[in-house]
Structures are given as C-alpha cells and as structure tokens.
Amino acid sequence: ACGSSGSSSSKGGDKQKTIGFVAVGPEGGFRTANENDLKKAFKNAGFNMIYSPTQNNDQQKQIQAFNKFVNDEVDAIVLSSTEDSGWDESLKKAKEAEIPVFLVDRNVQTKDESLVASHIGPSNEWAGQQAAEFVNKNFPDGANGLILEGPAGLSVVKDRQKGWDSKIGGNIKVLESQSANWSTDEAKTVTAGLLDKYKSQNVQFIFSQNDEMGLGAAQAVDAAGLKGKVKIITIDGTKPALKALIDGDLSLVIEYNPLFGETTAKTVKDYLDGKKVKKNIVIDSKVFTADEAKKVIDSRAY
Amino acid sequence: MTKEAPLVSMKGISIEFPGVKALDNVDLRLFPGEVHALMGENGAGKSTMIKALTGVYKINAGTITVNGQNRIFNGTADAQNAGIATVYQEVNLCTNLSVGENVMLGHEVRGHLGINWRKTHEAAKGFLAQMGLTDLDPHTPLNEISIAMQQLVAIARAMVIDAKVLILDEPTSSLDANEVQDLFRIMRKVRDRGIAILFVSHFLDQVYEIADRMTILRNGKFVEETMVKDMPRDVLITKMIGKNADELSLIGTKSRKETPQAATDRPLASVRGFGRKGSIYPFDMDLFKGKIMGLAGLLGSGRTEIGRLLFGADKPDKGTYTFDGKKISIDSPANALKNKIAYSTENRRDEGIIGDLTVRENIILALQATRGMFRPIPRKEADRIVDKYIKELNVRPADPDRLIKNLSGGNQQKVLLARWLATDPELLILDEPTRGIDIGAKAEIQQTVLDLAAQGMSVVFISSELDEVVRLSDQITVLKDRHKIDLMDNDDTVSQQTIVEDIANTSVSGQSQGKEER
Amino acid sequence: MMKKSASRQAGFRLSPRAIPTVAAVVIFLLMLIMGQVLFGTYIRLGFMSSLFMDHAYLVILAVAMTFPILTGGIDLSVGAIVAITGVVGVKLMIAGVPAGLVIVIMIAIGAVFGLLAGVLIEEFNMQPFIATLSTMFLARGIASIISTDSLNMPQNNNFSWIGGEGLKIIDNPKISNDLSLNFGVIVALVVVAVSYVILHKTRTGRTIYAIGGSRSSAELMGLPVKRTQYVIYLTSAVLASIASIVYVAGIGSAKNTMGVGWELDAVAAVVIGGTLITGGYGYVLGSVIGALVRSIIDPLTSDFGVPAEAVTIVVGLMILVFVILQRLVTFVRKE
Amino acid sequence: MSKPAKQQSEDEGPSFLRRIFGNQLIWSVVAFLALIVVCTLVDHSFLSLSYNPRTGGLAGPLITMIQESARYLMIATGMTLVISTSGIDLSVGSLMAVAGAAAMQMLINGVNVWMAILISLAVGLVLGCINGALVSILGLQPFITTLIMMLAGRGLAKVITNGQNADASGVAGSGPLRWMANGFILGIPANFVIAVIIVCLVGLLMRKTAAGMMIESVGINQEASRMTGIKPRRILFLVYAISGLLAAVAGLFATASVMRVDVVKTGQDLEMYAILAVVIGGTSLLGGKFSLLGSAFGAVIIAMIRKTIITLGIDSAATPAFFAVVVIIICVMQAPKVHNAVAEFKRRRAMRQSAEVVA
Numbered sequence A: 001a002c003g004s005s006g007s008s009s010s011k012g013g014d015k016q017k018t019i020g021f022v023a024v025g026p027e028g029g030f031r032t033a034n035e036n037d038l039k040k041a042f043k044n045a046g047f048n049m050i051y052s053p054t055q056n057n058d059q060q061k062q063i064q065a066f067n068k069f070v071n072d073e074v075d076a077i078v079l080s081s082t083e084d085s086g087w088d089e090s091l092k093k094a095k096e097a098e099i100p101v102f103l104v105d106r107n108v109q110t111k112d113e114s115l116v117a118s119h120i121g122p123s124n125e126w127a128g129q130q131a132a133e134f135v136n137k138n139f140p141d142g143a144n145g146l147i148l149e150g151p152a153g154l155s156v157v158k159d160r161q162k163g164w165d166s167k168i169g170g171n172i173k174v175l176e177s178q179s180a181n182w183s184t185d186e187a188k189t190v191t192a193g194l195l196d197k198y199k200s201q202n203v204q205f206i207f208s209q210n211d212e213m214g215l216g217a218a219q220a221v222d223a224a225g226l227k228g229k230v231k232i233i234t235i236d237g238t239k240p241a242l243k244a245l246i247d248g249d250l251s252l253v254i255e256y257n258p259l260f261g262e263t264t265a266k267t268v269k270d271y272l273d274g275k276k277v278k279k280n281i282v283i284d285s286k287v288f289t290a291d292e293a294k295k296v297i298d299s300r301a302y
Numbered sequence B: 001m002t003k004e005a006p007l008v009s010m011k012g013i014s015i016e017f018p019g020v021k022a023l024d025n026v027d028l029r030l031f032p033g034e035v036h037a038l039m040g041e042n043g044a045g046k047s048t049m050i051k052a053l054t055g056v057y058k059i060n061a062g063t064i065t066v067n068g069q070n071r072i073f074n075g076t077a078d079a080q081n082a083g084i085a086t087v088y089q090e091v092n093l094c095t096n097l098s099v100g101e102n103v104m105l106g107h108e109v110r111g112h113l114g115i116n117w118r119k120t121h122e123a124a125k126g127f128l129a130q131m132g133l134t135d136l137d138p139h140t141p142l143n144e145i146s147i148a149m150q151q152l153v154a155i156a157r158a159m160v161i162d163a164k165v166l167i168l169d170e171p172t173s174s175l176d177a178n179e180v181q182d183l184f185r186i187m188r189k190v191r192d193r194g195i196a197i198l199f200v201s202h203f204l205d206q207v208y209e210i211a212d213r214m215t216i217l218r219n220g221k222f223v224e225e226t227m228v229k230d231m232p233r234d235v236l237i238t239k240m241i242g243k244n245a246d247e248l249s250l251i252g253t254k255s256r257k258e259t260p261q262a263a264t265d266r267p268l269a270s271v272r273g274f275g276r277k278g279s280i281y282p283f284d285m286d287l288f289k290g291k292i293m294g295l296a297g298l299l300g301s302g303r304t305e306i307g308r309l310l311f312g313a314d315k316p317d318k319g320t321y322t323f324d325g326k327k328i329s330i331d332s333p334a335n336a337l338k339n340k341i342a343y344s345t346e347n348r349r350d351e352g353i354i355g356d357l358t359v360r361e362n363i364i365l366a367l368q369a370t371r372g373m374f375r376p377i378p379r380k381e382a383d384r385i386v387d388k389y390i391k392e393l394n395v396r397p398a399d400p401d402r403l404i405k406n407l408s409g410g411n412q413q414k415v416l417l418a419r420w421l422a423t424d425p426e427l428l429i430l431d432e433p434t435r436g437i438d439i440g441a442k443a444e445i446q447q448t449v450l451d452l453a454a455q456g457m458s459v460v461f462i463s464s465e466l467d468e469v470v471r472l473s474d475q476i477t478v479l480k481d482r483h484k485i486d487l488m489d490n491d492d493t494v495s496q497q498t499i500v501e502d503i504a505n506t507s508v509s510g511q512s513q514g515k516e517e518r
Numbered sequence C: 001m002m003k004k005s006a007s008r009q010a011g012f013r014l015s016p017r018a019i020p021t022v023a024a025v026v027i028f029l030l031m032l033i034m035g036q037v038l039f040g041t042y043i044r045l046g047f048m049s050s051l052f053m054d055h056a057y058l059v060i061l062a063v064a065m066t067f068p069i070l071t072g073g074i075d076l077s078v079g080a081i082v083a084i085t086g087v088v089g090v091k092l093m094i095a096g097v098p099a100g101l102v103i104v105i106m107i108a109i110g111a112v113f114g115l116l117a118g119v120l121i122e123e124f125n126m127q128p129f130i131a132t133l134s135t136m137f138l139a140r141g142i143a144s145i146i147s148t149d150s151l152n153m154p155q156n157n158n159f160s161w162i163g164g165e166g167l168k169i170i171d172n173p174k175i176s177n178d179l180s181l182n183f184g185v186i187v188a189l190v191v192v193a194v195s196y197v198i199l200h201k202t203r204t205g206r207t208i209y210a211i212g213g214s215r216s217s218a219e220l221m222g223l224p225v226k227r228t229q230y231v232i233y234l235t236s237a238v239l240a241s242i243a244s245i246v247y248v249a250g251i252g253s254a255k256n257t258m259g260v261g262w263e264l265d266a267v268a269a270v271v272i273g274g275t276l277i278t279g280g281y282g283y284v285l286g287s288v289i290g291a292l293v294r295s296i297i298d299p300l301t302s303d304f305g306v307p308a309e310a311v312t313i314v315v316g317l318m319i320l321v322f323v324i325l326q327r328l329v330t331f332v333r334k335e
Numbered sequence D: 001m002s003k004p005a006k007q008q009s010e011d012e013g014p015s016f017l018r019r020i021f022g023n024q025l026i027w028s029v030v031a032f033l034a035l036i037v038v039c040t041l042v043d044h045s046f047l048s049l050s051y052n053p054r055t056g057g058l059a060g061p062l063i064t065m066i067q068e069s070a071r072y073l074m075i076a077t078g079m080t081l082v083i084s085t086s087g088i089d090l091s092v093g094s095l096m097a098v099a100g101a102a103a104m105q106m107l108i109n110g111v112n113v114w115m116a117i118l119i120s121l122a123v124g125l126v127l128g129c130i131n132g133a134l135v136s137i138l139g140l141q142p143f144i145t146t147l148i149m150m151l152a153g154r155g156l157a158k159v160i161t162n163g164q165n166a167d168a169s170g171v172a173g174s175g176p177l178r179w180m181a182n183g184f185i186l187g188i189p190a191n192f193v194i195a196v197i198i199v200c201l202v203g204l205l206m207r208k209t210a211a212g213m214m215i216e217s218v219g220i221n222q223e224a225s226r227m228t229g230i231k232p233r234r235i236l237f238l239v240y241a242i243s244g245l246l247a248a249v250a251g252l253f254a255t256a257s258v259m260r261v262d263v264v265k266t267g268q269d270l271e272m273y274a275i276l277a278v279v280i281g282g283t284s285l286l287g288g289k290f291s292l293l294g295s296a297f298g299a300v301i302i303a304m305i306r307k308t309i310i311t312l313g314i315d316s317a318a319t320p321a322f323f324a325v326v327v328i329i330i331c332v333m334q335a336p337k338v339h340n341a342v343a344e345f346k347r348r349r350a351m352r353q354s355a356e357v358v359a
C-alpha cells in the first residue's frame, strides 16, 4: 500500500512551508521559554511548525520523531537534541530526502559536516567560563566552594563544567561536586547536607549549573544562616533567579539565552530561499549582577 | 497380602511447625500392590505426612526409604522422578490453562518442533477417559469446570506419571457415588499392576471397600498399622477419635421426616422463575422457617448454581425473589447478608478462607461486613463470638490467632461454618459443608444443622452425599442437567434409591432445548 | 457432558484469552487508518519501514518483558541493562575489540544481571519487582561509573551494519516510499519467533504459564519452578542486551542515560498486547503489536498538534482509551 | 500467586514479640543503625544537634534527614494500603507534582494560602479517586492504570503551570505553607511532626475500625472477600483515594520546602522509593497483611540512605549503584533463608546424624 498521494505537507511553490521541530519538551524555565519562542517565531515567519517533544530526555523518541518528519517530507527539520551524538543515521536519511536540518541549542557531533545546515545556540562553555572568572575575581586569595551539577552525563553538564575547569584559578578549591538533578528541592537537601559536612571549611561559593538548583541552594544557605557569606553563581537567567539575584540570595546569574527563535526562523527562511547561511551561529548571552538584573527584570518574559 | 519388602518406608518422622508438633515419631510403610489407608481425624497429620514424603515440607527427624534407598526429596519434582505421583488434598492445578494442558503439564508429547499439541491433547483425552471423563474436551479452560471435575482431572494427571507409588489425599471428598466407583475401578487396576497406593478418606465405607492395610494417626502420633480386615469399625473410630462410636451415629434417624410441610405456612423465602443463562434453568423454590431443604443431583447438575443465585454471588437474569414477604433483588453477597442470608461455599480455598488472616478474623469477617467498616466489633464481643464457635464446632487447634491457611482442611471448613453462624442468618445455604470433614466432626456439623433448624433457621443443604441429604432434609429438590426436575417431601417413601431412580428416569434434554429457544 | 457439546456446536469460537490481543491488532489497524486519513503519511512504505526499524529495540524489550510478566513477575532492569551493555560495548569497540567478541561480552553482561535477579528472587525470596528494581539501579549506577560521556563508536567499525540503514527492498525516488529493512528488524523477528517457540512449544514455556496461574500449584505438580524462574530472568536480561546491540548499532553511540523509562514502555506494550500483568495469560505476538501501538502513539500526538505541556496527558489518555476499549471488547465477547 | 508452600511454614515467627515487630523491622533497625554508624565515621559531627535561632528549631544532619523523610512517610503510607490490596500506585510521584504545581500556581495567582492548600489536597484526592474508579469500577489493572496516571499527572502539572517551574517564593502571605515544610514544632521539623501525626491517624483509622482487616482481606483473596459480604470495589476505591490524598500532602511538603514546583523533577522516581519503603517495612507486594509502622521505618531508611550518599560524598554517577547495594543488602538480610540459616544448618546436621545411625 503506497500512499504517497495524500501528503498534506508536500513541497510546493507558494504553499506554506512545514517545519518539523524535534524538541525536548517542557521541563521548566529555560526549555519552556526556548521552545515557546521558537514556535512563536516560526509562526510569525509564516511557517507551519509541527512540534514533537520527547519524554524523559529519551533520545530514541527524538530519533523516531525525526525519522517521521523525514517520511512526512517536511521542508526543514529543527532539532533540539538531548544528546550530542547518535544522529548520523537519521541525518543521512534527511540528506537523502533533501531536507535541511538545523540544530538549535545543543550541537551534535557528526562525521559529515554537510549533514547539518546550521547550528544556532548559546555556548555552554562560555557560561561555565563566566562563572569561573567571577569566582577568580572575587576570591583572588583562593576560596573553598561547592558545585551543584545536573544529572550525570548530560552534555550541557559536561560543557558547563568544561568551561569552568578551563578558567578556574589554581587557588580555588572545590570541596565537592554533587548532582542535584537540576532540581530546586534536591539542591536544597544536597546543599544543606554539604554545608553540614563542610562546616569547618568555610564554604565561600557555590557554583550551581542551573538556576533551579541555585535557588534551592540559596534557601539552604539561608537556613544555615550563611546568607551573604556564600556567593552563589547560577546559569540560565530565568526570572525567579534574577529576582533572587536582586534580593541578594544569588550573587551572579549567567544568562543562557533561550530567545533565539527569530534568528533561527530567519536562518531557516534564508536557507530555504537559497541564501547561504552561517554554519555556526552563537547566540549572545549576558551576565547579570544585581544591578543589571534590576534593569531587565520587568521586561523579562520567562 | 504380599510379604515383600515395603516400597516406601517412613520411620520416626517428626515435623514441627511454629507452635505445633504436627507429626511426632510417625511410621508409615507402603507395600507394592496394596491400597494403604491413612486414617485419622481432621488435623491428625495425614496431609502433613504426605507432604513430608514428597518433600514439600522438610522433616525435623526420621528417615524415608524408597525402594530400599535412603531418600530425602526436595519437592514434588524430585518425588515424581523417584516414581511417586501425588494428588494433594486441595486441588492444585492451574486455572489459567486448559484441562488437557493441566493433565499433561511437564509430560507433553514432543515432536520434532517442540510440543505436538494434537498428540498431547489426544493423550490427555485418553487419561481423562480413564477417569470416566469421556466427554470432557481437553481444550476446556479449567476454570469452567466444577471442583469435583477438577479433582478428577488432578487424578488423571497423576496417571500420566509412570509411578510406583500413587498418593491420593481425599480424592473422593467431592465425588458422588458413581465417580467414586469409577475411581475405585481405576485404583484396583493400578494396584494390580503392583503399584502402592496411599489413600486418605473420611468415608469409612470407602476405606473398607478399597483398602488392604491402614495406618492410624491421632494428634500427630502413630497409633497403629494393621490390615483393614482385622479392624472392626467401632474400634477404628475409637482409635481415631478416642470417642465411643455409639456417641456419633445417632443423628437424624428419620426423626425429621415426621414433620411434613404445612401447606398454609408462608415461606421465608420464595423464588419464582429464578434462573441464569448458562448456569441454571428457571426454577421455583419455597424455603420455610425451621425447615431444611436438601438439594440432590449429580455432579454439575446445578446445585451450586442455585446456592450462588440465592445468595447473589451470581446475578440472576430472570425471576423474582421474595423474602419474608417482601420482594427483594439480590445482586451481591453484601446485599444478601443484609437480608440475613448466608452461603457457605463449596470452593473453600478460592472463595472461602482468607488464608493469611487469623482464625479470629476469618470468623468475624462476615459479621463485620454486615456492620460496615466503621463500626468495628468490640474486641470483647469478638472474643466471645470466636470462643463460642471454636468451642461449639470444636475447631482444632483452638487458637484464634493462628493463620487459617495453617489449619487442616476439615478445621478450615469448621471455621467457615462459624463465620456464617456468627452472622445469625435466617436463611443458611450450605454447599458441601461436610466435605473433607472427619466422621466425628461430620456428626457434629449435622447435629448443628438440625439444631439450627429447630431454632427456626431455614437451611438449604447441598451435598454430594445423598445419604446425608436424605437424613437431614425436610424436603428435597432434585436436579438434573441444571433443571429442577422434582420436589419431594422427605417422608418414608423417600430413600437414596428413589432419588437416584428419579434422576435416571427423568429426561430433560427436550425440555431444555425448548426453554432455551424461548 | 453439556458444556462440551455446547462449545462444539458454536463451531468457530475465538478463545476468550485471545480476545484482548485480537482487539489490540484491530485497534492498531484503526489507528493507522486514522493517521492516514487525517495526515496522509501513515500508510507509506517509509513510515512502515521506520516504524519497524526505529522500534526493533522496543519489540525485543516487549518480548523480553513478556516472560516475567507471564509469571506475574516483572523485570524493571531491562532499560538499565540496555545502558550498561551499550556503554561497555562501545567502550570495548573504542579499545579495538572485534565486534563478534563485543557482542558476546554484551550478552554475557546482560546474563550476569539476569542471573543476579534470579538469585535474589529465588534464593533470597525477594519479590521480582524489588529484585529487578535493585538490579536496575545497580546496572544504571555501574554504567554511570564506567562513563557519563556520550561514547561514539569508532569509524569503520564492523558493528554498525546491524542497525544501519540495511537493505532497501523497494527503492523509490522519494525516501518516504522506500521499503527498507535492517538487520535489527531481522534480529527482532528472530527473537519473536524463538520466544514464540519457547513459550508455546517447549515444556519450559508451559511451566512459565503454569507459574503464572499458580506458583504453588506448579510446584506441587512437580514442575521445575525454580529453574524456570532463572531461565525467565536470564532470558529477559539477555534479550535486553540484544535490544541494546540493535539500538546502539543503529545510532552509533551509547550513553549511561540510555533507556531511561524503557521498562515502562515495554510493560505498557505487553499490557496493550493483552497479557495480564498478574500473569497466566498472554501472547508474545500480542506484545509485538503492543510495541507497535505504543510506538504509533507518539507520532499521532505530534501530528494532532497537542500543546507541549499536554503531550503526556494525551499519551496517557490514548493508552487509557486503548485499555478500556480492550476491556469492553473482552466484556462484550464474554457475554 | 501464593508463596511456595515450602517457605510458608518458615515465615511465621514463633514468638509473640516477633509477631509484633516482624523479622523485617528488626533488620530495618539494624540497617538504619549501620548507616548512622557509617555516616558518623565519615563525619564525626553527624549526630550532633544544635539549636538554630534563625529557624527556631534544631539543626544538624539528622534533622535535615527527617525533614526529607516526611514526604516519603506520606507516600509510603498510601502505598502500603494500595499494596496491601495487591495493587500498586505508580502515580504518587506525579500526583506530588500536580498538587505542588496547583498550590504554587494558585499562590502566584493570589489565592489565599489556606485555600491553596485545601484545593491542592482536593486535587490529589480527586486524581486518587480517578485511579480508584478505574481500578475498582472498570476493573483495569492497577499497574497500567497508575502508569497512565503517572504520565497524565506529569502532563497535568505542566498544564497547570504552563510548562514553567512556578515559583511562589516571593508571594507574600504564604507563611503557613512555608512553615509546613520548613518550620519547627518544639524544635522538631514541622513536616515530620505533621507526617507522623497523619501516619498515626491513618493507623488508627485502619486498626481501630475494621478498614485494615478488610483491606487485607481483599488483598489476600478478593473473591472470597466478596463472598463474605465485603465490597471489594469500595475498598479499592478507598485505598487509591487515600494514596492520592497523601501524595498531595507529600507534594506540598516537597514544593513548600523551596516554595517552587519543578514540573519535571518534583516527585520524580519517588514512587519507586515508596515501594521500596513498603517492602523494606515488611509488606508483601503480593498483598495481604500490612504494617504501617514498618513502612514508616522504611521511609525513614530511604531518607537515611540518601543522606548517607551525601555524607559519604559518593560520586553522583555512583549513587544509583550505592542505593542498589544497600537495598539488596537489607532485603537479603530479611530473607527467611538467611535468618533460618542457623536453624537449617542444625536441622541438616541432626538429619545427617540420624541417617548415619540408621545406616
């Protein structure tokens, strides 16, 4: 049974172009803002976007969705991958079907550069570097601190860590790195435990790899009566984090800018119109201190 | 009989469960070509002895020799490999499989490509036919056939194993006379092949008919091993229960038959055109206060179905139910209990006992259910009720905190009876209440039933033992192939013989088809 | 007696135990047709091909899960076993171990976890749920200890042909009309066939059903219950490693977080396929259908344009509708 | 499925004491103490308690541990009842997220805090009732029903907050809720006290009425229970409803502690912890007799294991493996085979001797 006749999304001159979005799915702050922004931007640019999230960060579900889009003969695929590898086979299929693939947020390792039209997203390593530099600057004489990591093995976690490691000064001592699974509530428990454990060693900073965990850490620090004495650095830049920054619960928030829908939509449009696009588009992010946060907090959408 | 060495010899067997010494230094010998009866009252340790032999329980002391070799089995599989086939007291089959699969499990006929199902089912059919189940399709799911038929299936399964020893723990408890005869025919055949059979039954007639030798147990202790022919009945009874035989056999000697039904009385319960598709054709029935209605019929004739319908365990799809002058519609046991109707099931294991609850909880459960979950029975009252029935029904061990699953089969039955009596029902439906009960206890239960009726309770009494039905009932409803075919007042003209003839001479097949079509 | 003749007269009668499975097939077909009518892309060779190729692993896992579930048990460790065997496998490949040996080692690792589950269940009376939950944590933990990186298979390995694009049976100009097949699908089919034979044509298989009916009865019937339990948990773990081989070969990389939640997908597939979670009833072919149904739910939700937040609700509801439909069909058939 | 007959005889404790505590509980206590010892060896101040004037309560590692245990106590209690009916409730983790999300979102939207608490509890109860209805009325299998609810509940939490991690930490007037999770009563964490009170209430409900016996009865043999006049459907409905309600309480504890719900992470995997707690506490997954006290202990042990992981500074990659090892050890110690090993050895020896005598 060969049913190619009824395709609703076949390519055709002026017809509305269909974009398949292989997404991660709503998982709070950054991700929700990012995906909503992408969806909105593509809609505004006149595309029809089919959205397909995964569950449990399961790459398999993304692969399935990707291959489905290839079969549906969409005009382009936007891929926000949970993993940075394992895409070769699918990308090859897309190429054979002449469907361009745009990577957003996370980059993907491929054997063949030509399989991907472009990568658009902020840099995780950069964010990690900013955190390290802040600590270096604030504690020129060295300091003890903790790191709250995301779930072991995610490439975000590794990239942010890599950035941190590449810049952190030799006199800064990380007493312990623990995973709090991106979760506020777990971060509170973990931090409380670690503060108990390292009471004697005067914890001076906590580098939390995302906002959610940073907020939890801040509460544990507060409960231990150490508010202000421990500098907490987080990455992402969500509204609650900025608020906490203004309130003095956090010391530095490094943005991981989710709002690049417009850039992405434009890139896709350009590509489909036959223009040349850059292979790698790095989205600029900001570093917020309390003062800067005050300026943007009201206009912050997420 | 033979003077050979015993095939199986168990010496000085002791088994202790937490809190009870179930077996204490018991001996048992099985000779080839003999039927050996293991005798004893409920809880004497018969089943435990069997499970000790087949490795289900570990023994604490003693030796087991099979074929002259010292053996300790690690489970039924081991015992089977050594040529011991066992049918345990509670039917142990898999209800999710078909009859044929159950018979052949572990012994399926294999071809080149694994099991050959056609041949396997054929073989199963053969074994079933041996048990007189010629018409039973081996593809029938096991859960569609009655407990009694399941028991026969279990025995058929034992035939599959090429055994030297065949153990049958109360195989006849739910069979009627014909099936028992079929079974005995097979047992004789097997015995004549030189196989040793261990047979447990509470029916002395059966023991005297089939057994050659017997071992008597009492309270987990060895009493005696003798030839059956040397053991007079009354002596046997005394040895088994320590009571005098005369004390037992006084019950229901036609005394009740002198009180036929007064036609003017209003019945306590009465049903009209009551029936359920696929289980029982519409019937009428009137049940009177203080009277016992016996149900007689062959296996699968629909006695249980009537009991279940009257109790609301199954929903009737036709007919009316009047109770105490009011029309009622009973759609669940809970509802029936509210109307003071109680039903003691024939399927003790699956529908009766709550195995992991204590005897106390099992007894008060139904009463509690009628009161609702939030009005608990005060501890004192519960204790009073429980103690009363444990004493009255002589439940042993008389420990209300014991888990019911650890009681012997007969004692479980008594606890179930106690459960229903505790609800103080007006209509009590007893389905095979004396199944698996020893002669002493059976007399006690029968007496209890008579007493209850005398106090004004209406009783429906279902039993495969026609003799019991005839002795206890005021009226007898006769069933055949799920039709009510007769209702007789139990007067002097009625005997087991007349009922059997009645069943044999009435034909229902034409009638049934007619009804089915309407 | 009566009963029997009645069933004879009825002639062809679907066994009531097969009804849920048949219902699963019917509903699967309806879903396909619905997808085709509404979106026009479901009955395409390409869609079918990738449905099978992308879900060969799930078919294998569903089959693996069928074994313990038939006995009333469960194996929660399958997803984690996929992860640990995958991580170790790719590590070995990076170290230059030949593919054949890697496969053997991966299967052996799975077998070790299966054996461990068997020991915990049979020797230490742990309930399957807890025993395999423990081995799940253990396997995932060890996988994470070994590496938390995304491990890529080396170029030019002689392994990826298993999951690779495979052969195109029908090669149309448009990829969406290609009918293709890869080795993974063939492996899955073999697994299904072998499992079918084990369950229905061997005594071990019958013992599995018997245990599901009543374990104590099976023991008293003299069946080798203990040995069979070992076989079951070994089989499910080994099949999980085979699923891992197929999946890893397909994507060319492995990771400690692989397979999170797959055990639940497998259970859902088995249940959708008509196997009773309490054991005793069910078919391995049903599980295959269940896996396909489970697989087609995701594309359907995305085509329906379900809002991001509500996706899991819709997936849940679809499974629910499915189970309820199945229940109704079963009920009606019985009446 | 019933346990093999062989083992049945060995499971029963002979003495009265054993009956009350059960072998299981003894081993739980041993495991708990062992974990404390290990932690104290690594962190010498592990057992130290101090008064923290800022919070008005005691502070120290043990305190944070029991603070965390409160939520496990809640879901383990509900799970115990469900498991006793031979069911399972995989949705508790998701229901925690739903209740938490509801509470946080309402606070953000300016709903009165008491109202928010009540409504989110009601949401948990309603979802629990849906589980109950599907299982009891439609007769669906508990595993798959609650698996569906686990998926759907997670989605519902996201719908409630629009996919955001609703943050109510800045909302004024949310004091009572915040106190519930972070406050202290007589120096002891309030959530722990509340949890213990709720466990006791449920315990009283179960044991002072006939509810407990009926639940067990249904779990042991549903058909026999029906024939006894119990209404199994009502019982099933009841336990899932209770489980849903208690999951909502746990959800409030989890979210109120940071005044923020994490739609993906709140309650994630906690159903597994709850089931483990129940099993460690000695209730069989096959249903039947249950022990709330045991489950409560199991819940505290789970919290203790997690505390140990932090205290020992176990690498995050290795935590699942550590968890598994501890659980396996506890369960193996509880196995009848192990604590009967000595008796069994003696019996074997006696048997061998008697065999020799005969031979």
Ligand SMILES: Nc1ncnc2c1ncn2[C@@H]1O[C@H](COP(=O)(O)OP(=O)(O)OP(=O)(O)O)[C@@H](O)[C@H]1O
Residues within 6 Å of the ligand: B017, B018, B020, B022, B040, B041, B042, B043, B044, B045, B046, B047, B048, B049, B089, B396, B397, B405, B406, B407, B408, B409, B410, B411, B436, B438, D008, D009
């Ligand atoms: N698993 C067990 N745990 C504890 N006690 C048990 C167990 N099994 C049997 N018993 C006890 O051992 C004794 C002997 O029981 P057994 O079942 O052997 O009796 P029986 O002679 O077969 O009786 P019946 O005629 O009623 O079947 C009884 O007191 C019973 O309560």
Ligand SMILES: Nc1ncnc2c1ncn2[C@@H]1O[C@H](COP(=O)(O)OP(=O)(O)OP(=O)(O)O)[C@@H](O)[C@H]1O
Residues within 6 Å of the ligand: B144, B145, B146, B147, B148, B149, B174, B279, B297, B298, B299, B300, B301, B302, B303, B304, B305, B306, B346, B464, C001, C002, C003, C004
């Ligand atoms: N001829 C038959 N063939 C197969 N199954 C039957 C047959 N007759 C009855 N059954 C089934 O057996 C079960 C019990 O039947 P029924 O209640 O009619 O037996 P009964 O008269 O109470 O006899 P008993 O109690 O001795 O088994 C029912 O589930 C019924 O469906």
Ligand SMILES: [Mg+2]
Residues within 6 Å of the ligand: B046, B047, B048, B089, B169, B408, B409
């Ligand atoms: Mg017995």
Ligand SMILES: [Mg+2]
Residues within 6 Å of the ligand: B303, B304, B305, B346, B431
């Ligand atoms: Mg009957």
